[in-house]
Amino acid sequence: RYQINHMGFALGIAQTAYLSNFRGYMGQAQRNLIEKYLDKRVWDYWVLESCWGHLNFTNWDPAAKDNIMLTGWFGAHVGLYMIATGDRRYLEPGSLTFRLNDTTAWRHDYTTLVKSVVDNYAGAEFGHYACEPNWIYPICNHYGMLSLVTHDRLLGTGHVDRYLGRWFEKLDTEFTDAAGSIIGLRSQHTGMPVPFPVPEAGYAFFENCFAPARARKLWAVGRRDVEPLIEDSPNGARLRFPGEGLDAGNYRTGHVGSYATHLVSAREFGDARLAEAAFNGMEADGMPSREGGVLRYLKASNIANATAILGQLMDTGDFRRAFTEGPSPQTLAGPMIETMDYPAVLVARAYSGDGLSLEAVFYP
Numbered sequence: 360r361y362q363i364n365h366m367g368f369a370l371g372i373a374q375t376a377y378l379s380n381f382r383g384y385m386g387q388a389q390r391n392l393i394e395k396y397l398d399k400r401v402w403d404y405w406v407l408e409s410c411w412g413h414l415n416f417t418n419w420d421p422a423a424k425d426n427i428m429l430t431g432w433f434g435a436h437v438g439l440y441m442i443a444t445g446d447r448r449y450l451e452p453g454s455l456t457f458r459l460n461d462t463t464a465w466r467h468d469y470t471t472l473v474k475s476v477v478d479n480y481a482g483a484e485f486g487h488y489a490c491e492p493n494w495i496y497p498i499c500n501h502y503g504m505l506s507l508v509t510h511d512r513l514l515g516t517g518h519v520d521r522y523l524g525r526w527f528e529k530l531d532t533e534f535t536d537a538a539g540s541i542i543g544l545r546s547q548h549t550g551m552p553v554p555f556p557v558p559e560a561g562y563a564f565f566e567n568c569f570a571p572a573r574a575r576k577l578w579a580v581g582r583r584d585v586e587p588l589i590e591d592s593p594n595g596a597r598l599r600f601p602g603e604g605l606d607a608g609n610y611r612t613g614h615v616g617s618y619a620t621h622l623v624s625a626r627e628f629g630d631a632r633l634a635e636a637a638f639n640g641m642e643a644d645g646m647p648s649r650e651g652g653v654l655r656y657l658k659a660s661n662i663a664n665a666t667a668i669l670g671q672l673m674d675t676g677d678f679r680r681a682f683t684e685g686p687s688p689q690t691l692a693g694p695m696i697e698t699m700d701y702p703a704v705l706v707a708r709a710y711s712g713d714g715l716s717l718e719a720v721f722y723p
Contacts, residue, residue, distance in 0.1 A: 360401050360429065362608060362661040364436045364502075367392045369669040371439035372681040376672065379686035380693055380717060381709035382444065384701040389440045393449070396433055399459055405429070406459070412492025420465045421457050422475040428490040430479075431503030434472040435682070438509025441469070442685035473510040473518070476503050480522045485547065486529025493547050497534045498557045500526070501565040508568050508682050519569050527570070539580070556605070558584065558617075560624040567627055567679045578628045585621060589636045596632055598640035608660025615645040615659035615667055622670030629675035641667060652705070652722075689714040 370389050378385050395401065402421050409415040413424065422430050437449050448454055449469040458464040479488040480503070487500040504526060507518040534542045536552075541562060543555025559581030566574035590597050598621065604614035618641035625634035641647075645656035645667070656664055693711025696719065708720035 360396065361432065362665065363392050363396050363401065364432045365662045365665040365669075367436040368439060369665045369672070371436075371443045372669060372677055373672050374443040375681040375685055376674070376677050378706060378709045379443070379690050380711045380719075381696045381699075381706045383696055383699045383706065385706070386444050386446065389444070393437055393440065393455075396436075397455060397457060399457070402429060402457055403459065408491050419459070422465065422467050422472050425479065425489040425492055427476065427479065427488055427499045427503045428496075430472050430475045431499055431506050434469065434476060434506030435502050435509055437469045437472065438506060438513060439682060442509060442512055443681065445686070445691040470510075470514075473506055476506050477518055477522070480526070483529075485533050485545070486525045487534065489547055494553075495534075495545050495547050496543065496555065497530060497541050498543065498555075498561060500530075501562055504569055505565055505682060512683055512685070523569060527573075558620065560585070560621045564624050564627040564678045567676075568682045571679070575628065578624055578630075581621075581624060582630065582633060585633070589633070595639055596636035597643065598633070598636040600640070600644075606660045606663055608662035611660070613645070613658045613660075613663070615641055615656050616663035618645070619659075619663055619666035619670050623666060623673060623678065626670055626673040627676065627678045634670075638671070651702075693717060 367389055370385065370392070374381070374385050374389075405421040405426055406419045408426070409419045437455070441447055441449060452468055453466040455467045455469065455472065456464050457467060480486075485495055487495050487497060488503075489495050490499050504519065504523065507522065510516055511519050530541070534545060536542055541557070541559070542552045543557050544553040545551065546553070559577050561581075563574050563578040563581055566577055585598060588598055588600060590599055598618060600614045600617055603612035604617060605611075606613040606616050608616060618637045622634055622637040622641065625631075625637055641656065644658065646658040648655050648657050654668065656667055659667065690711050693714040694717040696706060696709050696717075699706055703723070705722040706719070707722055708718060710718045712718070
């Protein structure tokens with residue numbers, strides 16, 4: 360499920376930055392990912408989680424209690440698609456239905472996903488709420504707040520203002536250690552902290568969407584932490600992480616996910632030196648393969664690849680702009696490229712600044 364969301368983020372941000380006036384396969388690819396998420400093989404983990412975690416043996420609605428790893432992540436994903444494209448189909452009741460079998464299904468849409476986030480935040484003792492029962496991850500709650508950002512942008516609600524103050528208060532008092540680092544995981548029932556490796560750079564670009572000044576401070580901390588790992592050479596700066604690393608997308612060794620996370624944050628905050636260093640480290644350690652105009656990193660999971668490509672597409676502030684602004688109404692009212700054969704033709708640019716003309720770039 361995480362790789363589906365991050366591929367959707369990469370496509371939505373690419374569409375916002377370069378292809379706001381191209382529907383075609385860009386829109387279809389994003390809808391395919393959203394529809395794939397509704398396959399029960401993606402989300403039926405929640406049946407067992409509800410049974411053992413909530414002692415709930417009857418109602419396994421995946422967008423009810425807890426489960427921010429679904430509602431927060433998927434809500435932000437669907438919201439970004441609608442902001443980037445102007446397509447509002449996922450506001451329709453039942454447009455995101457989770458069907459377990461022929462007799463059991465839970466009818467949802469984008470608004471009910473975000474309502475679940477809001478309802479859980481309203482009753483959250485720690486200001487943040489759980490992924491699986493008992494276990495609260497601040498990183499997942501950053502996705503949850505991001506879903507509220509998209510809802511406010513699309514529907515004019517004030518969810519972020521309503522919940523962000525307490526959200527940060529609890530982040531600072533319950534999920535921050537004495538050294539000032541975010542505690543990656545805590546037990547809701549016992550309060551016990553558990554090590555969970557998410558660097559400050561992994562939180563910073565999310566916070567740039569709802570607390571930019573604080574996000575810059577978080578990025579400064581994250582950048583300082585990796586500065587000693589940057590090496591200079593005649594070929595440019597290179598970030599070098601020690602050991603074999605861990606790819607959270609497939610639980611194998613590898614550093615591509617770490618390089619990619621730092622690349623995205625560096626690009627978001629305009630740090631050209633660290634972006635270069637992270638990219639060069641990823642190229643050196645990730646086994647890049649370029650065939651037929653397609654780039655992938657062989658020593659990386661799908662989610663790490665999606666993040667790596669996103670980092671290479673982004674410019675300063677693109678993550679924030681995609682989730683908080685998107686294309687202007689004037690742009691979306693302009694001429695649209697409705698269809699194109701992929702991979703025969705690559706649409707690299709499609710943009711209308713005045714709502715009348717169209718700038719377009721194609722590659723064979």
